[in-house]
Amino acid sequence: MNAAARLRNPRNVELGMLVFSLVIAMAAYASVGLAHDGQLPAGMVGYGAGLGVLFLAAHLTLRRFARDADPVLLPSVTLINGLGLAIIHRLDLAAADRATRLGIDAPSAAAPPQLTWTAVGVILFVVVLVGVRDHRVLQRFTYTAMLAGLGLLLLPLVPGIGTTINGARIWIRVAGFSFQPGELAKICLLVFFAGYLVVKRDVLALASRRVAGVDLPRARDLGPILVAWAASLAVLVFERDLGTSLLFFGVFVALLYVATERLSWLLIGLGLFASGSFVAWSLFSHVQDRVDIWLHAFAPDNVGDSSYQLVQGLFGMGTGGILGKGLGQGRPDIVPYANTDFIIAAVGEELGLTGLMALLVIYGIIVQRGLRTSIAVRDAFGKLLAAGLAFSLALQVFVVVGGVTRLIPLTGLTMPFLSYGGSSLVSNWVLIALLLRISDAARRPAPTPSASLQDARTQVVRL
Amino acid sequence: MSELTLTIIRLGFLAVLWLFVITAVSVMRSDLFGRRVAPRPSGKKAAAAPTAKNARPVKEAKPPKPAKGKRGVPSSLVVTQGALSGTTVRLAESAVTLGRSQDSTIVLDDDYVSSRHARVFPRDGQWFVEDLGSTNGTYLDRTKVSGAMPVKIGMPIRIGKTVVELRK
Numbered sequence: 335m336n337a338a339a340r341l342r343n344p345r346n347v348e349l350g351m352l353v354f355s356l357v358i359a360m361a362a363y364a365s366v367g368l369a370h371d372g373q374l375p376a377g378m379v380g381y382g383a384g385l386g387v388l389f390l391a392a393h394l395t396l397r398r399f400a401r402d403a404d405p406v407l408l409p410s411v412t413l414i415n416g417l418g419l420a421i422i423h424r425l426d427l428a429a430a431d432r433a434t435r436l437g438i439d440a441p442s443a444a445a446p447p448q449l450t451w452t453a454v455g456v457i458l459f460v461v462v463l464v465g466v467r468d469h470r471v472l473q474r475f476t477y478t479a480m481l482a483g484l485g486l487l488l489l490p491l492v493p494g495i496g497t498t499i500n501g502a503r504i505w506i507r508v509a510g511f512s513f514q515p516g517e518l519a520k521i522c523l524l525v526f527f528a529g530y531l532v533v534k535r536d537v538l539a540l541a542s543r544r545v546a547g548v549d550l551p552r553a554r555d556l557g558p559i560l561v562a563w564a565a566s567l568a569v570l571v572f573e574r575d576l577g578t579s580l581l582f583f584g585v586f587v588a589l590l591y592v593a594t595e596r597l598s599w600l601l602i603g604l605g606l607f608a609s610g611s612f613v614a615w616s617l618f619s620h621v622q623d624r625v626d627i628w629l630h631a632f633a634p635d636n637v638g639d640s641s642y643q644l645v646q647g648l649f650g651m652g653t654g655g656i657l658g659k660g661l662g663q664g665r666p667d668i669v670p671y672a673n674t675d676f677i678i679a680a681v682g683e684e685l686g687l688t689g690l691m692a693l694l695v696i697y698g699i700i701v702q703r704g705l706r707t708s709i710a711v712r713d714a715f716g717k718l719l720a721a722g723l724a725f726s727l728a729l730q731v732f733v734v735v736g737g738v739t740r741l742i743p744l745t746g747l748t749m750p751f752l753s754y755g756g757s758s759l760v761s762n763w764v765l766i767a768l769l770l771r772i773s774d775a776a777r778r779p780a781p782t783p784s785a786s787l788q789d790a791r792t793q794v795v796r797l
Numbered sequence: 798m799s800e801l802t803l804t805i806i807r808l809g810f811l812a813v814l815w816l817f818v819i820t821a822v823s824v825m826r827s828d829l830f831g832r833r834v835a836p837r838p839s840g841k842k843a844a845a846a847p848t849a850k851n852a853r854p855v856k857e858a859k860p861p862k863p864a865k866g867k868r869g870v871p872s873s874l875v876v877t878q879g880a881l882s883g884t885t886v887r888l889a890e891s892a893v894t895l896g897r898s899q900d901s902t903i904v905l906d907d908d909y910v911s912s913r914h915a916r917v918f919p920r921d922g923q924w925f926v927e928d929l930g931s932t933n934g935t936y937l938d939r940t941k942v943s944g945a946m947p948v949k950i951g952m953p954i955r956i957g958k959t960v961v962e963l964r965k
Contacts, residue, residue: 365806406821660807692814712881780883
């Protein structure tokens with residue numbers, strides 16, 4: 335292999351960028367320590383080595399099992415994950431300071447478990463890449479995936495293992511571990527949507543009546559979208575989880591559009607969404623609360639009470655300004671749940687608009703790589719699955735950032751890879767593994783045909 | 798830590814963050830605008846191309862040795878031409894079906910292909926191709942397939958606009 339070819343090998347590019355992202359993650363960790371204690375954090379070498387080994391393992395898996403996969407995805411993900419770890423660690427320090435000031439016991443730190451979950455995520459990433467050699471295999475499990483997905487989604491409702499935390503019943507607690515099965519359900523349901531729509535898309539796309547310039551589907555073809563709509567409303571009603579409900583329905587409508595190329599599905603989806611939101615708003619107090627917080631965040635009655643979190647997040651980002659206060663120098667800990675739902679506010683305060691924009695661009699890059707994979711891959715199932723995986727990430731980022739910046743009502747989803755939370759982190763690593771698997775198939779160079787074919791003559795009859 | 802040092806660290810970190818973004822974007826540029834592809838040595842076309850107007854000497858990759866006639870057990874079925882070109886299917890003990898219907902191993906979205914078009918299957922360590930009563934027929938190398946015909950590694954099997962072959 336000559337030098338140019340070696341340079342163009344996607345895995346070498348990836349390794350270079352991976353080292354870069356590791357350096358940034360370590361720099362974030364170091365600057366938190368420098369700002370907080372005035373010296374480099376003690377466990378820095380061990381931490382860096384651990385993180386390096388994890389990411390190197392992921393890289394070597396790709397080198398062995400997905401040679402042609404996209405080189406940008408893994409470094410982008412590791413960067414966000416590393417940055418998230420540093421910010422969570424920084425919030426731990428702030429919580430510990432507060433505890434010493436008040437003379438109470440420090441709350442348990444969140445960064446070490448997050449690091450453990452990162453390790454679990456990378457292990458599952460490797461398992462998926464080694465176990466699923468060809469993404470088309472997943473198509474065989476279309477209906478199994480549906481059952482698994484719905485089962486996981488409903489699991490928190492089972493009495494005994496399901497627990498309610500902060501009003502949402504989306505957790506299960508088994509043997510001391512709590513887990514959000516909805517995060518894994520997302521991936522299962524994406525596999526189902528893709529597998530189902532590949533088979534049914536001709537019917538959904540072609541049988542239609544034209545009304546006022548828009549192709550409307552027949553009434554009986556509305557079945558699937560109505561089922562998805564009802565299911566996401568059920569999640570909203572019984573688990574009181576706005577975010578998952580929105581994500582679930584949004585991804586289904588988007589995939590329906592990708593599969594059929596019919597604008598009418600988007601219009602129908604938006605119509606159903608609007609009516610569903612209105613019904614939910616008029617019937618359920620927790621939805622009304624969210625809308626009230628969103629519309630009247632600065633109302634005197636709300637500021638110290640229900641909208642405290644949102645308003646403190648906004649003040650935090652305002653304090654950060656363009657360039658930010660610097661890692662470890664702001665007060666992001668004032669915002670309740672700063673390390674999960676409101677981690678974006680912490681990034682906005684300490685890294686400023688500049689840092690937040692960089693982070694959003696990196697999310698944008700991940701989504702673009704996913705959609706690009708979807709365009710490039712040859713089989714229809716892979717196209718739909720890649721588009722679904724990428725779009726679900728995009729929608730999740732939009733919903734979280736939109737909620738924190740008061741563009742839309744708060745819904746309580748986690749920022750993929752950034753927020754504290756094992757279930758989200760682990761399932762997003764699985765999601766990226768699937769995306770890389772599809773991307774490997776999409777970017778594999780076409781084999782050269784045998785020479786003898788050139789003179790072949792065949793007669794083709796079209797009937 | 799002095800204020801100045803912290804400010805430098807703060808701005809430096811942001812700069813490095815953006816440097817990462819720029820690096821990622823520059824890597825992505827290559828497939829937004831396409832990368833230069835060395836001409837593929839494929840029969841007449843490639844033989845004519847370098848003599849035409851290619852002033853720049855192109856270092857040609859060595860063409861892969863034709864696998865014709867080589868004995869051995871094929872391990873994969875590769876699509877070499879058509880919409881799915883580049884797709885590979887790992888061969889196991891079971892047959893590979895090709896056609897337009899969704900339950901085929903390789904689903905061909907092509908008007909010239911029947912829903913159950915052809916089947917490639919192993920028997921006694923040898924792979925065979927069999928036409929399943931398709932409208933337009935299946936061609937092995939240059940002969941129309943009738944009954945089950947043994948397939949050697951590297952022999953092209955033509956189905957509509959798609960060509961597949963067995964690889965080691």
